Amino acid sequence: MPESQNSKKIICIADHDEDDRMLLHEALLTLNQPFEILEIGSKDQLADRLSRLSEILPDFIFLNTSMPGVEGFHYIEAIRKEVGSGMKIKIIIYSTDNERSSIEKAFEHGADFYAVKPSNYRDLKNLARNIIEMNWETFDEGSRIFHIL
Structure with missing residues (x-):
């Protein structure tokens, strides 16, 4: 397991928008x-x-589900299939789409968290902190969505 070999957390940012990747990074x-x-x-x-x-x-x-040529929800299932259900990888949908149906679909396909991309950097830093520092074993369903109104 990577965590036992290395104390660094490994984070993958999959987004076609270079600026959004850079800001989240x-x-x-x-x-x-x-x-x-x-x-x-x-x-x-x-x-x-x-x-x-x-x-x-x-x-x-x-994972940005609206990358060109990518059916994002398919990739959630592919990740789950590849790593198995017992692995602790967390899939965070990172999207501008705030439609309730998209959020529900993401969870139905196996997403752990749904984050609507914040419109300012302060909120983005709060999102990053919330996800990385969250106690994933005890978080409740209401804590699985990040959306700034």
Whole structure:
């Protein structure tokens, strides 16, 4: 298991928007924790990373379900199938889509958390902190959505 071999948390950010990847990457770094952050910007990179999940198993995957050519909900199921249900990888949907039906669909397919992309950097840093520091074993269903009104 990567955590026993290395104390760094491994975080994968899969988003076609380079600015959004960069901002989330920077927000995570403000937490001053040992992270290895992998960035994925295309469908091909995502497919390649999923085919090698057993090599480097991330602790967290931030997945934008609206990447061009990507059926994001399919990838949630593919990740779950590849790593097995007993693994502790956390899948966070990271999207501008705040439709209730999309949020419900994400959870139905196996997402652990749904984050609507914040519109300012302060809220983005709060999102990063909430996800990384969350007690995943005891969080309740109401805590599984991050949305700033």
